Amino acid sequence: MSLVPLIMAGGTGSRLWPLSRQLNPKQFRSLTGKRTMFQETLARLEGLEDADPIVICNEEHRFIVAEQLRQGPVESAAILLEPVGRNTAPAIALGALHAMTHGDDPVLMVMAADHRIADVEAFHAAIHTARPLAEAGELVTFGVVPTHAETGYGYIQRGEAVDGGGGYAVARFIEKPDAATAEAWLAGGEHYWNSGMFMFRAGRYLEELERLQPDMVAACRAALAEGERDMDFVRLARESFTTCPAESVDYAVMEHTRSVVVPLDAGWSDIGSWSALWEVNPKDADGNAVHGDVLTDASRNSLVHAEHRMVATLGIDDLVIVETKDAVLVAHKDRVQEVKRLVERLREAGRCEHLDHREVYRPWGCYDSIDAGERFQVKRITVKPGERLSVQMHHHRAEHWVVVSGTARVTNGDRSYLVSENESTFIPVGHIHSLENPGKIPLELVEVQSGSYLGEDDIVRLDDQYGRVPTTVEPSV
Template structure:
């Protein structure tokens, strides 16, 4: 059997404002009922495999853990990167860890943010790749192109490998339109999917040939790893010393063991709002809508409404995305420049590039529903059995009003219950904690007041989620 390795990193810039730094697209439900990460895991359900590895950044760890729990996946290994070092080191971490459990470990490398509509075809090609990988090949999946795409790299096929795949003749960078058309006409070129299958030891042997410093740093990072709750934290200093490079540059473009399995399974990387429009179901006027949307005399629109009615009149070929704290309006031909908006927000240090108004935590969620000079109002939902950290604030006081459920409140040296329509007050500097001891979600309104209301004015003294 093989071990799926799901690459769940990403910055969340190309699908802003729905995707943010702390909640990028792989954790959003864009193409199905579950998130893209959950859909990636779901398409492996009917094929035998070992428990998966998930590789993600430290700041996304609770999103990954919660979405795995929603899927009923309890045995996954979640590897935390202290910072992104591109795909080659991330895969090396997974390979080194897999070899600790099985010297013949076989890895299937997948991205958490890809769409694949034909799962049966996808699983059949995994079986083809498995046979080649067991022979020592480093297998990549080449997407059968449907049009002259200039946004993807390409793979040129070489000699046939008995009907299962082809040797790789070469990798080429993103081409211009004329070159992309020539590639399509030749029938020899495939889109580079960024998905792979190989034996862990074969990958590491080739990586050590071309990037020995990378393997050395990753080995030190794994040897110094520590288990933290559901997560495996690699040694941060060792991993930061690792060179940053993609698997294509580090290995696949140099090795003589590269081969390719063609894949024609409705693949897309959902790299922009226009791409999402292209793969989504449309009405008879070419419009894609989600949420409370009203369109009058509009064509080829992508309209997403999160929290209120969005109405359009007499406009075509636009992308309109509404969230609780931001609205994007862009022409479908210009969506590649959405990342420039995010760059501007980052330069201005605005929170809209990082978080939504509604923020998920391991204990639940809070929504910042109002704010002004020296005050902020949040609606807080705490999951049954969950507890916020024992903490204090230097600059703010808090007033809690329970809307539904029951809260167990620690307020200094006192612990007591607060039920519906009751309230309590937490003074500045007071050590406090909030817990939901019940079996239904706890809903409360928190009013903060003080000279500084930032999230970094939280001094955690004890935390069951390891955030101290």
């Protein structure tokens, strides 16, 4: 019976703003090493998986997932695109249905893309313990052996040991406790943190979900059957999936059926807040965890994360300071769970800093919004060799392109021509245009937009090699 990893890569990680954004959330960022959290999740599968992983992500993250898969360490994976978020129970159902497409009933190793596991060997050992239980038909969850009295996690209370060794019947799932209760559970040794990782046969999970949530299974079946393949992606049918109830796997299944917990003592963290990141990162003699160009003086027990400029601190204690190109967060470590309130205020104010970074990644490369004014906007654009932006036009703005390095092939109305380093071209309002890098090195150019309206909804997309739907409201490049 094969083992298929099922990686849930949805979510926005709003408590890690401003580094985590809606269109580029924490699982696709490098937080504890050179690789992103998603890539670290893939890397720890080495030596375990019997088949390509299945990745479930939001439709808007599809190109980030594809690019990070291309960079390794996993060569290929099935990518299922959710048109809307419906929580973990439907996501796992989709993965189970996809895994059984050819009549197989593999064991699914369900994990989130944004967890940190320091001891990979211990993680593998827990999986080897759980696998025969799952093959025998058990619904297995992994309970993290607590290292401190944590009030931010749900808990699992274990019951009697099950036959086969290493697992325990789940006595109950418990919501986040108060501090006194968490202290008592830590001392007792019978309670584990709920990791949100599971192992079971695909058919066994669907059997229980069908019994408990038949409407959910029906919606997932329809969304998958009516969906379509788009390049490397499986695009679910929006209308069918939108009717699917939204529920977590705990509430939909695990709390209402027999399940088994396997202890996991592997340095696990969900990096759910800036204080959690401070806890797992190396610290200097004063207890400071720093990243980037940081200078500290008389500062203690703080996290300072600098992305693009030097950050200096003097006389601070227990603070979190995070600098990005377009936003800076300063918060007390005791209040970082409330950062998502700031994100909600940004959303309510109609701002864009919660959506994406100033530097935005696309399948063809990336762009950085350098400057903007009332009637102009300046971007630095990088196009990878052999890639091309969509064929498009704008009703209200003109664009002036200056090539900094590389060579551009430009479509401008009915003309097609090359623009080399230190040369420029002008795209008038209303002209159909496109930009391509025909060379062997990255194409770097500066784009100056000018006009009466510079909003990103002034776009008519006519053709696109990446399968993006024409006239979709997307950034113009």
